[in-house]
Amino acid sequence: MGLSEGLALIRSGDYFDAHEELEDEWREAPAEERDFLQGLVHVAVAWLHAERGNRNGCERQLEKAARRLGPYAPAHRGVDVATVLGDVARARAAVTAGDLRLQRPRL
Helix, strand or coil: CCHHHHHHHHHCCCHHHHHHHHHHHHHHCCHHHHHHHHHHHHHHHHHHHHHCCCHHHHHHHHHHHHHHHHHHCCCECCECHHHHHHHHHHHHHHHHCCCCCCCCCCC
């Protein structure tokens, strides 16, 4: 389970369960992996907030995701971090413009 299951859950749009799965993985991870995993948790939670209409929560989570994932670009553990960061940036622009209908992140 862990990372691969969390990514699959994000891909399917099951953001709450993805958050839970990735958070479990984060708790067990060595220190050098924690920001990466926490960044993915922030991605899942941002999209969950968008679905629930929580603009402020979404904006905060997107900012945290960008900050935590940035050092892992362009890729880490099979994840195209550069693409995810691009999706986060596009989501931030959409949310800033008042649009919470986000396209799924490409993980």
